[in-house]
Amino acid sequence: MAMAAEESSKPQQSKWEGKLCAELKGVTAEQVWPLLEDFFNLHKWFPAIDTCKPLEGVSVQPGCVRYCAITKSPPAPSSESSAEEKEIAATTTWANERLVAIDPVERSLTYEVTENSMGIKSYLATMKVFQLSKAAAAEAAAANSEGCKIEWSLEADPIEGLTSEAFLSYCESSLKGMAQRMEDALCRTPTTL
Numbered sequence: 001m002a003m004a005a006e007e008s009s010k011p012q013q014s015k016w017e018g019k020l021c022a023e024l025k026g027v028t029a030e031q032v033w034p035l036l037e038d039f040f041n042l043h044k045w046f047p048a049i050d051t052c053k054p055l056e057g058v059s060v061q062p063g064c065v066r067y068c069a070i071t072k073s074p075p076a077p078s079s080e081s082s083a084e085e086k087e088i089a090a091t092t093t094w095a096n097e098r099l100v101a102i103d104p105v106e107r108s109l110t111y112e113v114t115e116n117s118m119g120i121k122s123y124l125a126t127m128k129v130f131q132l133s134k135a136a137a138a139e140a141a142a143a144n145s146e147g148c149k150i151e152w153s154l155e156a157d158p159i160e161g162l163t164s165e166a167f168l169s170y171c172e173s174s175l176k177g178m179a180q181r182m183e184d185a186l187c188r189t190p191t192t193l
Contacts, residue, residue: 015122015155015156015157015158016154016155016156016157016158016159016164016167016168017153017154017155018152018153018154018164018168018171018172019151019152019153019154020151020152020153020154020168020171020172020175021149021150021151021152021175022149022150022175022176022178022179023132023147023148023149023179024147024148024149024150024179024182024183024186025146025147025183026146026147026183026186026187027146027147027148027182027183027186027187028131028146028147028148029107029129029130029131029148030131031148031186032129032148032150032182032186033104033107033129035182035185035186036107036109036127036129036150036182037059037060037102037104037107037109038059038060039059039060039064039066039099039102039109039111040052040053040054040059040064040066041059042066042068043068044181045178045181045182046068046174046177046178047174047177047178047181048070048174049068049069049070050069050070050071051067051068051069051071051094052066052067052068052069053066053067054066054067055067055096057099060099060102060104061099061102062099062100062101062102063098063099064098064099065096065097065098065099065114066096066097066099067094067095067096068094068095068096068097069092069093069094069095070092070093070094071090071091071092072090072091072092072093073090092117093116093117093118094116094117095113095115095116095117095118095120096113096114096115096116097111097112097113097114098111098112098114099111100112100124106128107128107129107130108126108127108128108129109126109127110124110125110126111124111125112124112125118159119159119160119161120156120157120159121157121159122155122156122157123154123155123156123157124154124155124156125152125153125154125155126152126153126154127150127151127152127153128150128151128153129148129149129150129151130148130149130150130151131146131147131148132146132147132148132149150175150178150179150182152171152175154171
């Protein structure tokens with residue numbers, strides 16, 4: 001009974017919130033949007049995710065669910081490693097994510113984590129693709145290129161074992177990596193043999 005009273009008197013932690021942006025050079029929002037809206041192929045763009053597959057529904061329809069996983073391989077055992085150390089298997093962290101809303105005109109999608117192995121209790125995020133503003137577009141035109149940006153807004157309950165700073169730093173670095181992969185894929189020019 002005293003324990004329950006102690007727990008209820010603890011201040012409730014507020015939600016973690018963030019709005020992250022990454023700019024892509026030499027590509028338009030219209031080029032980037034089809035890559036982002038393809039809900040079941042996040043693994044092609046998100047650096048750490050090695051598996052993304054459909055669980056339910058059609059990729060661009062609200063209600064569809066994807067399974068995303070990150071597999072971490074153990075370090076290679078050395079000749080001095082014990083038998084136990086040599087048998088350590090790869091670990092997989094995963095999340096099932098449901099597409100809540102999608103707006104191709106606004107180039108925006110919202111999704112939530114429904115189940116996971118990472119201790120996430122509540123997570124809702126929106127990703128949008130914007131063409132750069134006229135001033136930024138003028139600068140890009142002067143550099144003979146176009147540009148756009150991806151904005152990732154998210155809200156999550158605190159995750160045990162993480163700080164909000166570490167969580168948002170991971171998200172920011174992942175968004176930058178995703179933007180770079182998209183930019184590289186869209187700007188790649190075919191080479192002649």
